[in-house]
Amino acid sequence: DADVTQTPRNRITKTGKRIMLECSQTKGHDRMYWYRQDPGLGLRLIYYSFDVKDINKGEISDGYSVSRQAQAKFSLSLESAIPNQTALYFCATSDPGTGLIGEQFFGPGTRLTVL
Amino acid sequence: AQSVTQLDSQVPVFEEAPVELRCNYSSSVSVYLFWYVQYPNQGLQLLLKYLSGSTLVKGINGFEAEFNKSQTSFHLRKPSVHISDTAEYFCAVTDIIQGAQKLVFGQGTRLTINP
Numbered sequence: 001d002a003d004v005t006q007t008p009r010n011r012i013t014k015t016g017k018r019i020m021l022e023c024s025q026t027k028g029h030d031r032m033y034w035y036r037q038d039p040g041l042g043l044r045l046i047y048y049s050f051d052v053k054d055i056n057k058g059e060i061s062d063g064y065s066v067s068r069q070a071q072a073k074f075s076l077s078l079e080s081a082i083p084n085q086t087a088l089y090f091c092a093t094s095d096p097g098t099g100l101i102g103e104q105f106f107g108p109g110t111r112l113t114v115l
Numbered sequence: 116a117q118s119v120t121q122l123d124s125q126v127p128v129f130e131e132a133p134v135e136l137r138c139n140y141s142s143s144v145s146v147y148l149f150w151y152v153q154y155p156n157q158g159l160q161l162l163l164k165y166l167s168g169s170t171l172v173k174g175i176n177g178f179e180a181e182f183n184k185s186q187t188s189f190h191l192r193k194p195s196v197h198i199s200d201t202a203e204y205f206c207a208v209t210d211i212i213q214g215a216q217k218l219v220f221g222q223g224t225r226l227t228i229n230p
Binding site: 004040041043045048090096103104107 | 124147209217
Protein backbone atom coordinates (compact mmCIF):
# COMPACT_ATOMS: atom_id res chain seq x y z
CA ASP A 1 0.00 0.00 0.00
CA ALA A 2 1.18 3.51 -0.81
CA ASP A 3 2.41 5.57 2.14
CA VAL A 4 0.93 8.83 0.81
CA THR A 5 -2.36 8.67 -1.06
CA GLN A 6 -4.32 11.36 -2.83
CA THR A 7 -7.93 11.41 -3.93
CA PRO A 8 -9.17 11.96 -6.51
CA ARG A 9 -6.40 11.21 -8.99
CA ASN A 10 -8.11 13.16 -11.74
CA ARG A 11 -10.83 15.78 -11.58
CA ILE A 12 -12.51 18.01 -14.11
CA THR A 13 -14.61 20.81 -12.75
CA LYS A 14 -16.14 24.09 -13.86
CA THR A 15 -15.25 27.66 -13.01
CA GLY A 16 -16.79 28.75 -9.73
CA LYS A 17 -17.20 25.28 -8.27
CA ARG A 18 -15.85 24.35 -4.86
CA ILE A 19 -13.52 21.38 -4.87
CA MET A 20 -11.58 19.49 -2.24
CA LEU A 21 -8.46 17.41 -2.76
CA GLU A 22 -7.61 14.95 -0.04
CA CYS A 23 -4.35 13.54 1.19
CA SER A 24 -3.77 10.70 3.63
CA GLN A 25 -0.52 9.25 4.91
CA THR A 26 0.47 6.18 6.87
CA LYS A 27 4.07 7.25 7.47
CA GLY A 28 3.33 8.78 10.86
CA HIS A 29 4.90 12.07 9.83
CA ASP A 30 3.88 15.32 11.48
CA ARG A 31 4.72 17.59 8.55
CA MET A 32 2.54 17.75 5.46
CA TYR A 33 2.64 19.94 2.38
CA TRP A 34 0.58 20.84 -0.68
CA TYR A 35 2.32 21.78 -3.93
CA ARG A 36 1.15 22.55 -7.41
CA GLN A 37 3.16 21.66 -10.47
CA ASP A 38 2.92 23.64 -13.69
CA PRO A 39 4.99 22.97 -16.81
CA GLY A 40 8.21 24.98 -16.74
CA LEU A 41 7.63 26.22 -13.19
CA GLY A 42 8.51 23.17 -11.13
CA LEU A 43 6.72 22.68 -7.81
CA ARG A 44 5.45 25.61 -5.83
CA LEU A 45 4.36 25.41 -2.21
CA ILE A 46 0.72 26.26 -1.50
CA TYR A 47 0.34 25.44 2.21
CA TYR A 48 2.19 23.46 4.81
CA SER A 49 1.42 22.09 8.24
CA PHE A 50 3.98 21.07 10.84
CA ASP A 51 1.39 19.54 13.13
CA VAL A 52 -2.38 19.42 13.54
CA LYS A 53 -2.54 22.87 15.11
CA ASP A 54 0.04 24.53 12.87
CA ILE A 55 -0.93 25.59 9.35
CA ASN A 56 1.01 28.08 7.27
CA LYS A 57 0.73 29.71 3.89
CA GLY A 58 3.25 28.94 1.22
CA GLU A 59 4.29 31.08 -1.69
CA ILE A 60 1.05 30.76 -3.69
CA SER A 61 -1.80 30.36 -1.18
CA ASP A 62 -4.26 32.83 -2.71
CA GLY A 63 -7.43 31.07 -3.83
CA TYR A 64 -6.73 28.00 -1.69
CA SER A 65 -7.49 26.88 1.85
CA VAL A 66 -6.51 23.79 3.82
CA SER A 67 -7.68 21.68 6.71
CA ARG A 68 -5.58 19.35 8.85
CA GLN A 69 -8.18 16.97 10.21
CA ALA A 70 -5.69 14.64 11.88
CA GLN A 71 -2.01 13.86 11.81
CA ALA A 72 -2.64 11.62 8.83
CA LYS A 73 -5.00 13.83 6.81
CA PHE A 74 -4.45 17.16 5.07
CA SER A 75 -7.04 18.51 2.62
CA LEU A 76 -6.74 21.28 0.07
CA SER A 77 -9.81 23.26 -1.00
CA LEU A 78 -10.46 25.57 -3.88
CA GLU A 79 -13.44 27.64 -2.75
CA SER A 80 -14.25 28.94 -6.22
CA ALA A 81 -12.15 27.27 -8.88
CA ILE A 82 -10.75 29.26 -11.79
CA PRO A 83 -9.06 28.04 -14.99
CA ASN A 84 -5.57 29.12 -13.97
CA GLN A 85 -5.80 26.65 -11.08
CA THR A 86 -5.60 23.87 -13.65
CA ALA A 87 -2.48 22.00 -12.58
CA LEU A 88 -1.04 18.84 -11.06
CA TYR A 89 -1.31 18.92 -7.27
CA PHE A 90 0.97 16.98 -4.96
CA CYS A 91 0.78 16.24 -1.28
CA ALA A 92 3.99 15.45 0.58
CA THR A 93 5.11 14.53 4.08
CA SER A 94 8.34 14.81 6.02
CA ASP A 95 9.78 14.00 9.41
CA PRO A 96 13.11 15.72 10.10
CA GLY A 97 13.16 14.22 13.55
CA THR A 98 14.26 10.92 12.03
CA GLY A 99 17.32 12.57 10.49
CA LEU A 100 15.75 12.78 7.05
CA ILE A 101 16.63 16.44 6.80
CA GLY A 102 14.59 18.09 4.09
CA GLU A 103 13.54 14.81 2.48
CA GLN A 104 9.90 14.74 1.54
CA PHE A 105 7.71 11.84 0.48
CA PHE A 106 5.20 12.53 -2.26
CA GLY A 107 1.80 11.22 -3.17
CA PRO A 108 0.96 10.25 -6.75
CA GLY A 109 -0.68 13.59 -7.55
CA THR A 110 -4.10 14.87 -8.50
CA ARG A 111 -4.58 16.25 -11.99
CA LEU A 112 -7.15 19.05 -11.77
CA THR A 113 -8.71 20.69 -14.80
CA VAL A 114 -10.90 23.76 -14.38
CA LEU A 115 -13.01 24.57 -17.43
CA ALA B 116 15.65 33.40 -0.10
CA GLN B 117 17.07 30.52 -2.01
CA SER B 118 16.32 29.92 -5.66
CA VAL B 119 17.18 27.00 -7.91
CA THR B 120 17.90 27.15 -11.62
CA GLN B 121 17.91 24.09 -13.81
CA LEU B 122 19.70 25.21 -16.89
CA ASP B 123 18.04 22.87 -19.37
CA SER B 124 14.31 22.36 -19.66
CA GLN B 125 14.73 19.36 -21.97
CA VAL B 126 17.64 17.01 -22.56
CA PRO B 127 17.41 14.38 -25.31
CA VAL B 128 20.10 11.70 -25.36
CA PHE B 129 20.64 8.35 -26.97
CA GLU B 130 20.50 5.16 -24.98
CA GLU B 131 23.82 4.19 -23.35
CA ALA B 132 25.17 7.73 -23.75
CA PRO B 133 26.28 9.75 -20.71
CA VAL B 134 24.12 12.57 -19.42
CA GLU B 135 24.51 15.60 -17.18
CA LEU B 136 21.57 17.61 -15.85
CA ARG B 137 22.65 20.97 -14.54
CA CYS B 138 21.47 22.68 -11.37
CA ASN B 139 22.60 25.92 -9.76
CA TYR B 140 21.35 27.40 -6.53
CA SER B 141 21.52 30.97 -5.37
CA SER B 142 23.28 31.00 -2.01
CA SER B 143 26.59 29.69 -0.77
CA VAL B 144 25.49 29.42 2.85
CA SER B 145 25.06 25.97 4.32
CA VAL B 146 22.46 24.11 2.33
CA TYR B 147 21.03 20.67 1.79
CA LEU B 148 20.56 19.66 -1.83
CA PHE B 149 18.35 17.06 -3.46
CA TRP B 150 17.51 15.54 -6.80
CA TYR B 151 14.04 14.10 -7.25
CA VAL B 152 12.78 12.07 -10.21
CA GLN B 153 9.24 11.99 -11.53
CA TYR B 154 8.42 9.08 -13.83
CA PRO B 155 5.41 9.51 -16.14
CA ASN B 156 2.13 9.69 -14.23
CA GLN B 157 3.80 9.26 -10.87
CA GLY B 158 4.75 11.39 -7.90
CA LEU B 159 8.27 12.50 -7.10
CA GLN B 160 10.77 10.19 -5.50
CA LEU B 161 14.16 10.95 -4.04
CA LEU B 162 17.10 10.15 -6.29
CA LEU B 163 19.90 11.39 -4.04
CA LYS B 164 20.76 14.04 -1.51
CA TYR B 165 23.71 16.02 -0.18
CA LEU B 166 23.67 16.90 3.48
CA SER B 167 27.37 17.10 4.35
CA GLY B 168 30.64 15.24 3.89
CA SER B 169 31.83 13.94 0.54
CA THR B 170 30.92 16.24 -2.30
CA LEU B 171 30.25 13.30 -4.62
CA VAL B 172 26.93 11.74 -3.81
CA LYS B 173 25.69 8.48 -5.22
CA GLY B 174 22.01 7.76 -5.63
CA ILE B 175 19.68 5.13 -6.97
CA ASN B 176 19.68 3.77 -10.51
CA GLY B 177 23.35 4.63 -11.13
CA PHE B 178 22.97 8.40 -10.78
CA GLU B 179 25.44 10.59 -8.95
CA ALA B 180 25.80 14.30 -8.28
CA GLU B 181 28.63 16.55 -7.26
CA PHE B 182 28.25 19.42 -4.83
CA ASN B 183 30.41 22.37 -5.85
CA LYS B 184 30.24 25.10 -3.24
CA SER B 185 32.33 27.64 -5.09
CA GLN B 186 30.16 27.37 -8.19
CA THR B 187 26.93 26.86 -6.20
CA SER B 188 26.12 23.88 -8.40
CA PHE B 189 24.80 20.37 -7.90
CA HIS B 190 24.86 18.72 -11.31
CA LEU B 191 23.39 15.26 -11.80
CA ARG B 192 25.23 12.69 -13.94
CA LYS B 193 24.89 9.18 -15.23
CA PRO B 194 27.59 7.52 -17.34
CA SER B 195 25.21 5.40 -19.42
CA VAL B 196 21.47 6.00 -19.59
CA HIS B 197 18.69 3.54 -20.21
CA ILE B 198 15.28 3.95 -21.77
CA SER B 199 13.78 3.59 -18.29
CA ASP B 200 15.53 6.80 -17.20
CA THR B 201 13.05 8.81 -19.25
CA ALA B 202 11.49 11.10 -16.67
CA GLU B 203 11.44 14.63 -15.33
CA TYR B 204 14.17 15.51 -12.86
CA PHE B 205 13.91 18.20 -10.21
CA CYS B 206 16.72 19.78 -8.25
CA ALA B 207 15.76 21.15 -4.83
CA VAL B 208 17.44 23.04 -2.01
CA THR B 209 16.40 23.65 1.55
CA ASP B 210 15.64 27.18 2.60
CA ILE B 211 14.52 28.83 5.78
CA ILE B 212 11.22 30.55 5.03
CA GLN B 213 9.09 32.08 7.79
CA GLY B 214 11.39 30.44 10.34
CA ALA B 215 10.84 26.96 8.97
CA GLN B 216 12.96 24.75 6.76
CA LYS B 217 11.34 24.02 3.42
CA LEU B 218 12.26 22.77 -0.03
CA VAL B 219 12.61 25.09 -2.99
CA PHE B 220 12.40 23.33 -6.35
CA GLY B 221 13.88 24.09 -9.72
CA GLN B 222 11.82 24.22 -12.87
CA GLY B 223 12.55 20.64 -13.85
CA THR B 224 14.47 19.00 -16.68
CA ARG B 225 12.74 16.53 -18.92
CA LEU B 226 15.14 13.75 -19.88
CA THR B 227 14.21 11.83 -23.00
CA ILE B 228 16.15 8.72 -23.95
CA ASN B 229 16.10 7.75 -27.60
CA PRO B 230 16.91 4.22 -28.76
